Amino acid sequence: MRLASPEMPLNLAAAQHGFLSPTGVEIAFLLVGLVTFGAALVTVTTRQLVHAALWLVVALGGLAVEYLLLTAEFIAWVQVLIYVGSVVVLLLFGLMLTRAPIGRSPDADSGNRWAALTVAVAAAVALVWVVVDAFRTTWIDLNGPAAGSTRVTGESLFRHWVLPFEALSVLLLAALVGAIVLSRKAKAESESSPPPVNSRAVTESSPSVTDSGIHPVEQEGAR
Amino acid sequence: MHLAYPAVLSALLFCTGLYGVLARRNAILVLMSVELMLNAVNLNLVAFDVWLSRAARETLHSGQALTLFTIAIAAAEIGIGLAIVLAVYRNRGTSDIDKLRDTAEGPETRGPGTEGPGSSAAEKAEATA
Numbered sequence: 001m002r003l004a005s006p007e008m009p010l011n012l013a014a015a016q017h018g019f020l021s022p023t024g025v026e027i028a029f030l031l032v033g034l035v036t037f038g039a040a041l042v043t044v045t046t047r048q049l050v051h052a053a054l055w056l057v058v059a060l061g062g063l064a065v066e067y068l069l070l071t072a073e074f075i076a077w078v079q080v081l082i083y084v085g086s087v088v089v090l091l092l093f094g095l096m097l098t099r100a101p102i103g104r105s106p107d108a109d110s111g112n113r114w115a116a117l118t119v120a121v122a123a124a125v126a127l128v129w130v131v132v133d134a135f136r137t138t139w140i141d142l143n144g145p146a147a148g149s150t151r152v153t154g155e156s157l158f159r160h161w162v163l164p165f166e167a168l169s170v171l172l173l174a175a176l177v178g179a180i181v182l183s184r185k186a187k188a189e190s191e192s193s194p195p196p197v198n199s200r201a202v203t204e205s206s207p208s209v210t211d212s213g214i215h216p217v218e219q220e221g222a223r
Numbered sequence: 224m225h226l227a228y229p230a231v232l233s234a235l236l237f238c239t240g241l242y243g244v245l246a247r248r249n250a251i252l253v254l255m256s257v258e259l260m261l262n263a264v265n266l267n268l269v270a271f272d273v274w275l276s277r278a279a280r281e282t283l284h285s286g287q288a289l290t291l292f293t294i295a296i297a298a299a300e301i302g303i304g305l306a307i308v309l310a311v312y313r314n315r316g317t318s319d320i321d322k323l324r325d326t327a328e329g330p331e332t333r334g335p336g337t338e339g340p341g342s343s344a345a346e347k348a349e350a351t352a
């Protein structure tokens with residue numbers, strides 16, 4: 001109801017839109033949203049770790065379709081590229097490198113799952129209640145030019161958001177360096193530890209470091 | 224489209240991710256749930272940006288710019304998080320969050336999985352990390 005006078009027909013139209021007569025876009029959004037929500041539920045409840053990552057692909061792809069339905073094209077393709085393309089692949093690599101069990105793992109959920117369920121359901125009820133109560137009559141007009149085409153997004157990004165954009169590139173660089181440092185520390189340890197194996201007395205003060213450095217895989221397998 | 228549809232979907236996805244973060248035991252599954260929560264926020268940002276760009280003639284497109292920033296930060300977060308999980312797994316032989324109890328307070332200060340020869344190395348690695 002805050003619109004100016006030229007939008008009055010649109011405003012009247014917004015008042016006429018009811019939940020019982022959905023448009024085609026709304027039906028599509030609802031169906032894809034159900035698939036997305038179901039895939040997210042399976043992701044957090046399945047006992048097979050690799051299946052959780054694959055259902056996460058379905059959830060993220062469904063969200064990309066939702067972005068397309070909201071006419072945010074650039075965000076949709078970025079979502080497909082970065083999330084489905086790289087993040088899920090990284091997660092699968094992580095599952096592989098930590099030797100996740102292939103079949104059903106009985107201890108995928110911790111002991112506090114009922115408390116977690118209580119908290120999540122309470123938060124969901126509160127959020128949905130507040131959101132529906134607040135935005136029950138708000139209508140998004142999806143007609144006209146796309147609100148999130150590459151041209152529009154690029155213009156706003158490089159006209160108003162240049163400084164945060166550059167800061168973000170610095171943050172990505174810092175994350176890159178940090179990930180490399182975190183990953184290669186133990187590797188440098190294991191590379192530097194084999195020479196002291198022959199002269200064991202030298203490293204007597206820290207046997208655990210060399211032990212864990214020489215045969216990390218066997219030691220992890222033995223535990 | 225009613226704004227309530229994307230807002231409700233975003234709230235449900237956020238709470239699904241919240242349940243996963245609280246209930247999962249494997250660290251990588253917790254990271255997946257964090258990704259779900261971040262995506263719920265992204266959907267909210269995009270929906271409100273589309274609404275405001277039409278209803279309020281907002282040309283700054285802050286929602287979409289912030290969505291792009293969130294996606295980039297989520298990519299950085301997943302890289303760092305997986306590096307930490309792999310370092311912990313390399314030192315402890317497990318990626319279960321329940322077994323990482325070195326800083327736990329209360330009667331049982333040391334969990335069953337933290338004793339042994341690998342403990343000092345893990346502590347050293349964590350202290351330097």
